Amino acid sequence: MIGRNRYKNRIELLQGTLDMLILKTLQWGPQHGYGIVQALHATSGEVLQVETGSLYPALHRLERQAWVRSEWKQTESNQRAKYYRITAAGKKQLASDLSRWQHMVEVIGAVMHRVPDGEEA
Amino acid sequence: MIGRNRYKNRIELLQGTLDMLILKTLQWGPQHGYGIVQALHATSGEVLQVETGSLYPALHRLERQAWVRSEWKQTESNQRAKYYRITAAGKKQLASDLSRWQHMVEVIGAVMHRVPDGEEA
DNA sequence: CCAAAGATGTAGATTCTCTACATCATGATC
DNA sequence: GATCATGATGTAGAGAATCTACATCTTTGG
Numbered sequence A, B: 001m002i003g004r005n006r007y008k009n010r011i012e013l014l015q016g017t018l019d020m021l022i023l024k025t026l027q028w029g030p031q032h033g034y035g036i037v038q039a040l041h042a043t044s045g046e047v048l049q050v051e052t053g054s055l056y057p058a059l060h061r062l063e064r065q066a067w068v069r070s071e072w073k074q075t076e077s078n079q080r081a082k083y084y085r086i087t088a089a090g091k092k093q094l095a096s097d098l099s100r101w102q103h104m105v106e107v108i109g110a111v112m113h114r115v116p117d118g119e120e121a
Numbered sequence C: 001c002c003a004a005a006g007a008t009g010t011a012g013a014t015t016c017t018c019t020a021c022a023t024c025a026t027g028a029t030c
Numbered sequence D: 001g002a003t004c005a006t007g008a009t010g011t012a013g014a015g016a017a018t019c020t021a022c023a024t025c026t027t028t029g030g
Helices: A018-026 A033-043 A053-065 A086-113 B017-027 B033-043 B052-064 B086-112
Strands: A068-074 A080-086 B067-072 B079-087
Touching: A018 A033, A018 A053, A018 A068, A018 A086, A018 B086, A033 A053, A033 A080, A033 A086, A033 B086, A053 A068, A053 B052, A080 A086, A080 B067, A086 B033, A086 B086, B017 B033, B017 B052, B017 B067, B017 B079, B017 B086, B033 B052, B033 B079, B052 B067, B052 B079, B079 B086
Parallel strands: none
Antiparallel strands: A068 A080, B067 B079
Protein backbone atom coordinates (compact mmCIF):
# COMPACT_ATOMS: atom_id res chain seq x y z
CA MET A 1 0.00 0.00 0.00
CA ILE A 2 2.71 2.37 -0.71
CA GLY A 3 4.64 2.54 -3.87
CA ARG A 4 3.71 2.86 -7.46
CA ASN A 5 0.32 3.79 -8.77
CA ARG A 6 -0.61 0.86 -10.88
CA TYR A 7 -4.31 0.67 -10.42
CA LYS A 8 -5.71 4.13 -11.15
CA ASN A 9 -4.91 6.21 -8.10
CA ARG A 10 -4.08 3.73 -5.41
CA ILE A 11 -0.79 3.53 -3.55
CA GLU A 12 0.31 0.02 -2.90
CA LEU A 13 2.77 -2.07 -1.02
CA LEU A 14 6.13 -2.90 -2.53
CA GLN A 15 5.79 -6.45 -3.81
CA GLY A 16 7.49 -9.01 -1.68
CA THR A 17 7.44 -7.09 1.58
CA LEU A 18 4.04 -8.13 2.91
CA ASP A 19 5.13 -11.53 4.19
CA MET A 20 8.03 -9.93 6.05
CA LEU A 21 5.77 -7.28 7.57
CA ILE A 22 3.27 -9.88 8.73
CA LEU A 23 5.97 -12.05 10.30
CA LYS A 24 7.38 -9.00 12.04
CA THR A 25 3.96 -8.12 13.42
CA LEU A 26 3.59 -11.62 14.80
CA GLN A 27 6.91 -11.25 16.57
CA TRP A 28 5.14 -8.84 18.93
CA GLY A 29 2.80 -11.65 19.91
CA PRO A 30 0.02 -13.84 18.46
CA GLN A 31 -2.54 -11.93 16.49
CA HIS A 32 -5.50 -12.48 14.17
CA GLY A 33 -5.67 -11.18 10.62
CA TYR A 34 -7.79 -8.16 11.32
CA GLY A 35 -5.49 -7.27 14.19
CA ILE A 36 -2.40 -7.57 12.01
CA VAL A 37 -3.82 -5.01 9.59
CA GLN A 38 -4.52 -2.62 12.45
CA ALA A 39 -1.08 -3.12 13.97
CA LEU A 40 0.64 -2.43 10.65
CA HIS A 41 -1.50 0.63 10.16
CA ALA A 42 -0.64 1.97 13.59
CA THR A 43 3.06 1.09 13.56
CA SER A 44 3.56 2.67 10.14
CA GLY A 45 2.07 5.97 11.23
CA GLU A 46 -1.26 5.29 9.52
CA VAL A 47 0.44 4.75 6.16
CA LEU A 48 0.11 1.03 5.51
CA GLN A 49 -3.40 -0.23 4.85
CA VAL A 50 -3.25 -3.84 3.80
CA GLU A 51 -6.35 -5.09 1.99
CA THR A 52 -8.08 -8.28 3.01
CA GLY A 53 -7.57 -9.62 -0.49
CA SER A 54 -3.82 -9.36 0.07
CA LEU A 55 -3.79 -10.31 3.73
CA TYR A 56 -5.61 -13.61 3.84
CA PRO A 57 -3.87 -15.19 0.87
CA ALA A 58 -0.58 -14.09 2.45
CA LEU A 59 -1.48 -15.68 5.79
CA HIS A 60 -2.46 -18.93 4.07
CA ARG A 61 0.80 -18.82 2.14
CA LEU A 62 2.78 -18.37 5.35
CA GLU A 63 0.91 -21.19 7.02
CA ARG A 64 1.55 -23.52 4.06
CA GLN A 65 5.26 -22.81 4.51
CA ALA A 66 4.92 -23.52 8.23
CA TRP A 67 6.19 -20.07 9.09
CA VAL A 68 3.06 -19.43 11.15
CA ARG A 69 0.52 -21.62 12.96
CA SER A 70 -3.11 -20.73 13.50
CA GLU A 71 -5.76 -21.46 16.06
CA TRP A 72 -9.42 -20.41 16.33
CA LYS A 73 -10.18 -18.45 19.48
CA GLN A 74 -12.60 -15.92 20.87
CA THR A 75 -11.59 -12.27 20.77
CA GLU A 76 -12.08 -9.90 23.70
CA SER A 77 -15.28 -8.73 22.06
CA ASN A 78 -16.52 -12.31 22.03
CA GLN A 79 -16.08 -13.03 18.31
CA ARG A 80 -14.33 -15.98 16.79
CA ALA A 81 -11.03 -15.21 15.09
CA LYS A 82 -8.09 -17.17 13.81
CA TYR A 83 -5.00 -16.32 15.84
CA TYR A 84 -1.65 -16.66 14.15
CA ARG A 85 1.62 -17.37 15.91
CA ILE A 86 5.09 -17.26 14.36
CA THR A 87 7.02 -20.56 14.39
CA ALA A 88 10.74 -21.15 14.81
CA ALA A 89 11.04 -21.60 11.05
CA GLY A 90 9.11 -18.35 10.65
CA LYS A 91 11.60 -16.51 12.83
CA LYS A 92 14.44 -17.77 10.68
CA GLN A 93 12.58 -16.69 7.58
CA LEU A 94 11.96 -13.27 9.09
CA ALA A 95 15.65 -12.82 9.84
CA SER A 96 16.51 -13.85 6.31
CA ASP A 97 13.85 -11.56 4.78
CA LEU A 98 15.11 -8.68 6.86
CA SER A 99 18.73 -9.12 5.91
CA ARG A 100 17.76 -9.40 2.26
CA TRP A 101 15.64 -6.28 2.55
CA GLN A 102 18.47 -4.35 4.19
CA HIS A 103 20.93 -5.51 1.58
CA MET A 104 18.57 -4.42 -1.16
CA VAL A 105 18.04 -1.00 0.37
CA GLU A 106 21.79 -0.58 0.55
CA VAL A 107 22.42 -1.68 -3.03
CA ILE A 108 19.61 0.41 -4.48
CA GLY A 109 20.80 3.32 -2.35
CA ALA A 110 24.27 2.97 -3.83
CA VAL A 111 22.83 3.31 -7.31
CA MET A 112 20.39 6.09 -6.48
CA HIS A 113 22.89 8.26 -4.67
CA ARG A 114 25.39 8.37 -7.48
CA VAL A 115 25.41 11.79 -9.09
CA PRO A 116 25.70 12.44 -12.82
CA ASP A 117 29.19 13.34 -14.05
CA GLY A 118 30.08 16.95 -13.52
CA GLU A 119 27.84 17.52 -10.51
CA GLU A 120 28.70 17.87 -6.85
CA ALA A 121 28.36 14.96 -4.46
CA MET B 1 17.65 -9.55 -9.07
CA ILE B 2 17.85 -9.34 -5.42
CA GLY B 3 15.11 -10.17 -3.07
CA ARG B 4 12.99 -13.18 -2.55
CA ASN B 5 13.63 -16.58 -4.03
CA ARG B 6 10.54 -17.15 -5.98
CA TYR B 7 11.75 -19.12 -8.92
CA LYS B 8 13.72 -22.04 -7.51
CA ASN B 9 17.04 -20.54 -6.41
CA ARG B 10 17.19 -17.22 -8.11
CA ILE B 11 17.52 -13.86 -6.41
CA GLU B 12 15.48 -11.18 -8.01
CA LEU B 13 14.83 -7.51 -8.07
CA LEU B 14 12.19 -5.98 -5.84
CA GLN B 15 9.19 -5.34 -8.03
CA GLY B 16 8.69 -1.76 -9.01
CA THR B 17 12.31 -0.65 -8.67
CA LEU B 18 13.60 -1.51 -12.14
CA ASP B 19 12.07 1.48 -13.89
CA MET B 20 13.56 3.79 -11.28
CA LEU B 21 16.98 2.19 -11.60
CA ILE B 22 16.92 2.49 -15.39
CA LEU B 23 15.89 6.15 -15.25
CA LYS B 24 18.64 6.82 -12.74
CA THR B 25 21.20 5.14 -14.99
CA LEU B 26 20.10 7.32 -17.89
CA GLN B 27 20.62 10.39 -15.75
CA TRP B 28 24.36 9.73 -16.09
CA GLY B 29 23.98 10.10 -19.83
CA PRO B 30 22.37 8.39 -22.85
CA GLN B 31 22.91 4.66 -22.93
CA HIS B 32 21.77 1.57 -24.77
CA GLY B 33 20.09 -1.40 -23.12
CA TYR B 34 23.12 -3.61 -22.88
CA GLY B 35 25.08 -0.70 -21.43
CA ILE B 36 22.40 -0.02 -18.82
CA VAL B 37 22.67 -3.58 -17.54
CA GLN B 38 26.45 -3.25 -17.27
CA ALA B 39 26.21 0.13 -15.55
CA LEU B 40 23.75 -1.23 -12.97
CA HIS B 41 25.95 -4.24 -12.39
CA ALA B 42 29.00 -2.08 -11.83
CA THR B 43 27.33 0.62 -9.74
CA SER B 44 25.72 -1.93 -7.46
CA GLY B 45 29.02 -3.63 -6.69
CA GLU B 46 28.34 -6.53 -9.04
CA VAL B 47 25.06 -7.35 -7.29
CA LEU B 48 22.35 -6.35 -9.74
CA GLN B 49 22.13 -8.46 -12.89
CA VAL B 50 19.06 -7.46 -14.83
CA GLU B 51 17.88 -10.04 -17.35
CA THR B 52 17.14 -9.05 -20.92
CA GLY B 53 13.62 -10.39 -20.50
CA SER B 54 13.08 -7.77 -17.80
CA LEU B 55 15.12 -4.99 -19.35
CA TYR B 56 13.67 -4.63 -22.84
CA PRO B 57 10.02 -4.75 -21.80
CA ALA B 58 10.88 -2.13 -19.16
CA LEU B 59 12.54 0.13 -21.72
CA HIS B 60 9.57 -0.17 -24.06
CA ARG B 61 7.27 0.60 -21.13
CA LEU B 62 9.29 3.71 -20.28
CA GLU B 63 9.26 4.84 -23.88
CA ARG B 64 5.50 4.36 -24.13
CA GLN B 65 5.16 6.68 -21.12
CA ALA B 66 7.49 9.16 -22.84
CA TRP B 67 9.91 9.00 -19.93
CA VAL B 68 12.71 8.08 -22.31
CA ARG B 69 13.38 8.59 -26.03
CA SER B 70 15.39 6.25 -28.20
CA GLU B 71 17.57 6.53 -31.27
CA TRP B 72 19.50 3.94 -33.24
CA LYS B 73 23.22 4.62 -33.39
CA GLN B 74 26.53 2.89 -33.86
CA THR B 75 28.44 1.89 -30.75
CA GLU B 76 32.16 2.42 -30.33
CA SER B 77 32.66 -1.17 -31.42
CA ASN B 78 30.77 -0.41 -34.61
CA GLN B 79 27.52 -2.23 -33.79
CA ARG B 80 24.05 -0.80 -34.05
CA ALA B 81 22.35 -0.14 -30.75
CA LYS B 82 19.32 1.77 -29.56
CA TYR B 83 20.42 4.63 -27.35
CA TYR B 84 17.99 5.81 -24.71
CA ARG B 85 17.87 9.31 -23.29
CA ILE B 86 15.79 10.47 -20.31
CA THR B 87 13.18 13.14 -21.06
CA ALA B 88 12.01 16.03 -18.88
CA ALA B 89 8.94 13.99 -17.95
CA GLY B 90 11.26 11.09 -17.15
CA LYS B 91 13.24 13.26 -14.76
CA LYS B 92 10.07 14.23 -12.96
CA GLN B 93 9.07 10.60 -12.77
CA LEU B 94 12.46 9.66 -11.42
CA ALA B 95 12.21 12.28 -8.68
CA SER B 96 8.77 11.00 -7.80
CA ASP B 97 9.89 7.35 -7.83
CA LEU B 98 12.82 8.20 -5.61
CA SER B 99 10.76 10.06 -3.06
CA ARG B 100 8.24 7.23 -2.97
CA TRP B 101 11.04 4.70 -2.56
CA GLN B 102 12.58 6.68 0.28
CA HIS B 103 9.24 7.08 2.00
CA MET B 104 8.64 3.36 1.72
CA VAL B 105 12.03 2.48 3.11
CA GLU B 106 11.33 4.77 6.04
CA VAL B 107 7.88 3.34 6.72
CA ILE B 108 8.98 -0.28 6.43
CA GLY B 109 11.99 0.56 8.59
CA ALA B 110 9.68 1.95 11.26
CA VAL B 111 7.82 -1.36 11.36
CA MET B 112 10.90 -3.56 11.16
CA HIS B 113 12.84 -1.78 13.89
CA ARG B 114 10.14 -2.07 16.51
CA VAL B 115 11.14 -4.59 19.13
CA PRO B 116 8.80 -7.12 20.74
CA ASP B 117 7.47 -6.12 24.17
CA GLY B 118 9.88 -6.85 26.96
CA GLU B 119 13.04 -6.60 24.89
CA GLU B 120 15.68 -3.91 24.79
CA ALA B 121 15.70 -1.32 22.03
C1' DC C 1 35.11 -20.63 -41.05
C1' DC C 2 33.63 -20.59 -36.55
C1' DA C 3 33.08 -19.21 -31.91
C1' DA C 4 32.56 -15.60 -28.49
C1' DA C 5 30.78 -11.41 -27.30
C1' DG C 6 27.78 -7.42 -28.13
C1' DA C 7 23.13 -6.22 -28.85
C1' DT C 8 17.90 -6.50 -29.22
C1' DG C 9 13.87 -8.81 -28.74
C1' DT C 10 9.43 -11.99 -27.70
C1' DA C 11 6.47 -15.66 -25.40
C1' DG C 12 4.92 -17.72 -21.53
C1' DA C 13 5.19 -18.90 -16.54
C1' DT C 14 4.98 -17.33 -11.95
C1' DT C 15 4.02 -14.56 -8.23
C1' DC C 16 2.16 -10.86 -5.80
C1' DT C 17 -1.16 -7.32 -4.67
C1' DC C 18 -5.35 -5.21 -5.61
C1' DT C 19 -10.56 -4.64 -6.55
C1' DA C 20 -14.77 -6.40 -5.69
C1' DC C 21 -17.60 -9.30 -3.77
C1' DA C 22 -19.69 -12.65 -0.19
C1' DT C 23 -20.47 -14.37 4.34
C1' DC C 24 -21.25 -14.49 9.32
C1' DA C 25 -21.45 -12.62 14.31
C1' DT C 26 -22.09 -9.17 17.83
C1' DG C 27 -23.80 -4.98 19.87
C1' DA C 28 -26.26 -0.72 19.55
C1' DT C 29 -30.14 1.85 17.96
C1' DC C 30 -34.83 2.53 16.29
C1' DG D 1 -37.71 -7.43 16.29
C1' DA D 2 -35.39 -5.30 12.54
C1' DT D 3 -31.60 -2.97 10.96
C1' DC D 4 -27.09 -1.18 10.69
C1' DA D 5 -22.19 -0.49 11.83
C1' DT D 6 -18.25 -2.90 13.01
C1' DG D 7 -15.36 -6.92 13.57
C1' DA D 8 -13.78 -10.82 11.24
C1' DT D 9 -12.66 -14.29 7.40
C1' DG D 10 -12.59 -15.47 2.92
C1' DT D 11 -12.54 -16.19 -2.61
C1' DA D 12 -12.32 -14.99 -7.67
C1' DG D 13 -10.34 -12.60 -11.09
C1' DA D 14 -7.69 -8.60 -12.91
C1' DG D 15 -3.35 -6.39 -13.51
C1' DA D 16 1.44 -5.80 -13.43
C1' DA D 17 6.35 -6.94 -12.96
C1' DT D 18 10.04 -10.01 -13.26
C1' DC D 19 12.03 -14.21 -14.67
C1' DT D 20 13.25 -18.34 -17.81
C1' DA D 21 14.06 -19.65 -22.17
C1' DC D 22 14.47 -18.98 -26.60
C1' DA D 23 15.54 -16.55 -31.19
C1' DT D 24 18.04 -13.44 -34.09
C1' DC D 25 21.66 -10.52 -36.00
C1' DT D 26 26.50 -8.37 -36.13
C1' DT D 27 31.32 -7.81 -35.31
C1' DT D 28 35.81 -9.34 -34.02
C1' DG D 29 39.44 -12.71 -33.18
C1' DG D 30 41.62 -17.09 -33.78
